[in-house]
Amino acid sequence: MSEARQTAETRPEAHPISPYVRMDRMPHIWCPTCGIGTVVKCFAAALERTGTDLDKVAVCSGIGCTGRVAGYMKLDGFHSTHGRAVPFATGLKLGRPELLVTVFSGDGDLVGIGGNHFIHAARRNMDLLIVLVNNFIYGMTGGQNAPTTPVNARSSTMPFGNFERPFSLPYLAASSGATYVARWTCLHVRRLTKSFQEAIQRKGFRFVEVIAPCSTLYARLNKLGSGYDLLQYYYENSEIRHGADTRNMDIDFQGPIVCGKFVDEERPTFLDMMHDHYGRVLGDKYVPMSEEGGWIRAPD
Numbered sequence: 001m002s003e004a005r006q007t008a009e010t011r012p013e014a015h016p017i018s019p020y021v022r023m024d025r026m027p028h029i030w031c032p033t034c035g036i037g038t039v040v041k042c043f044a045a046a047l048e049r050t051g052t053d054l055d056k057v058a059v060c061s062g063i064g065c066t067g068r069v070a071g072y073m074k075l076d077g078f079h080s081t082h083g084r085a086v087p088f089a090t091g092l093k094l095g096r097p098e099l100l101v102t103v104f105s106g107d108g109d110l111v112g113i114g115g116n117h118f119i120h121a122a123r124r125n126m127d128l129l130i131v132l133v134n135n136f137i138y139g140m141t142g143g144q145n146a147p148t149t150p151v152n153a154r155s156s157t158m159p160f161g162n163f164e165r166p167f168s169l170p171y172l173a174a175s176s177g178a179t180y181v182a183r184w185t186c187l188h189v190r191r192l193t194k195s196f197q198e199a200i201q202r203k204g205f206r207f208v209e210v211i212a213p214c215s216t217l218y219a220r221l222n223k224l225g226s227g228y229d230l231l232q233y234y235y236e237n238s239e240i241r242h243g244a245d246t247r248n249m250d251i252d253f254q255g256p257i258v259c260g261k262f263v264d265e266e267r268p269t270f271l272d273m274m275h276d277h278y279g280r281v282l283g284d285k286y287v288p289m290s291e292e293g294g295w296i297r298a299p300d
Contacts (some may be wrong), residue, residue, distance in 0.1 A: 020044035020054075022074050029068060033227020035186030035212025036066055036133055040073065042189060043102075043131065057100045060089040062109035065140045065214075066133040066143035069104040083113030086121045089128050096206030097271055097289065100200060102129040108138045108147040111167055115147070122176035122205045127269040129199050130207045132169065133186075143217035150253040154221045169209045171246040174263050179204035181246065181263035185211040185234040188259060195261065204269050211257060224254075 015023070021044070030036050047057065060078045061070040062085035070077035080088040085103045093101045103110070110118050110132050121128060136153065138144040148169065152161045164284040174181045180202055184192040192210060199206040213219065213230035224230060233254065242260040251259055268276070278286040 009267040011239055017041055017044050020047065020074055021072055025072055028072060030065060031214075031216045033213055033215045035135070035210070035227075035232075036064070036069065036134075038142075038186040038189065039066075039131065039133055039192070039210050040069055042186075042193040043104075044073075045193045046200055050197055050200050052100060056098060057102065058092055058096075059101050060085045060092065060101065062105045062114060063140070064106040064109045064138070065102055065135075066106040067109060079221065083109055083115075083117065085109065086114055086117040086128070089193075090117075090121055090126050092148075094271070097127075099123070100129065101127070102131060104131045104133075106139070107132060107134045107136070107169070108146045111145045111169065119172070119176040122173055122178045122207070123268045125177055125179060125204045125267055125273075127203050128205055128265075130173075130205070132207070132209050133212050134169065134209055135212050135218055137214055137218040139214045139217055139220075143221055148256075149204065149253075150251055151198060152253045153218075156217075156221065159221075160164050162185075167252075168251075170207075170249045170262050173205075173207040173209075174246040177200075177205065178207045178263060178265050179242070179265050180206035180208075180261075182207070182261040183209040183211070183249070183257075184259050185238055185257060186213070187231050187234040188238070191240075191258060198261075198264070202264075202266075204267060224251075261291075 001100050054075060058076040058220055059073050060069045060080060061067040062080055063082040070079045078088060085105050089103045093256055112272050126248045134148050136149050137146050137155055145155040145157045145162055148166045149162045150166060154161055180199055182195045195208055199208055213227040215227035219230055238257045238258050239261050241258050244258055246262050251257055275288050
């Protein structure tokens, strides 16, 4: 067998990310220059560096480009319905509290149709890691206006420019009760990986927003050039301001992008508060779930 042939056959197994990705499902569906693959690579690197037991990790996602992450990662994955990734992840965490339950989805899925679930999970301080990839548009379903589309940016449903004020996602998360809030672009590979490492090792509602290119729809509709041009925009316009006030996180069309870690605090999680409350109210009558979660076991 030729050396080239051997290299072609061994390449998938030799790739650094292969222990974390279902290589049999490659090539993926994401467009060239899409940033979602970079975000997945950063998350995989964070899992490796923290030594996380992959049998104790679950990824939940909804509908959209980023929602495909659950199917591509070599982890327990759950592809839920549109806007329902967070409540699905909530049920999973309550039933199997020992798991690192991560939600991977997009801006339309998590804060559009899923916005109500998002804010109440943050209010309750559910022990979830939320990774929201924000490309400012509905990428998979035709380029419609999203809850994050900047004012004056064009979409397929607002061809003359958006006039609705978009969400500032760090402010939304922090004001709803998130205990860890960060924002990066997919150009900030090392900083994003470190942020994932921190979030993996913390408890509570952790929220990481990642700004990523959509060259197929957002860039084309707004005549912004290629994915490379969007990365150049991130490079020239990103401002790292750790601890900045999340009330000042708005992103104007082609304006500055404030990045960094804005919130990092510890508070009792939903399960902590539940166990404490029922333990005080019911005393010995309250039997909490075992640390192994809600397994169904045959009697000894």
